[in-house]
Amino acid sequence: MSRTALDAYIARKAEIDTMLARLKALSDDHFNVAPDEVDWGHVGTLAHYAEQLKRIIDAAFREGEYAE
Structure with missing residues (x-):
């Protein structure tokens, strides 16, 4: 199955959203310090x-x- 640019874009956005959520959680926990x-x-x-x-x-x- 061929992946469209939109599919790839949505996948990358989801990847970034996941990273941002993890970073926010780490920041909320004072970067574990x-x-x-x-x-x-x-x-x-x-x-x-x-x-x-x-x-x-x-x-x-x-x-x-x-x-x-």
Whole structure:
């Protein structure tokens, strides 16, 4: 059976929705770090996550280096 572009698009969107839901749940749980356990390594990890997400946001909204 041939897959249409719409089928592929819907599958990719579902994949992204699943990833976003998992990330939201992890964030809601403070990225599995208790407040009294936070150290600079955790800060660095979140900075890395934020940097990667910013690249995605910039591409999706045509901001930053993707601005027209």
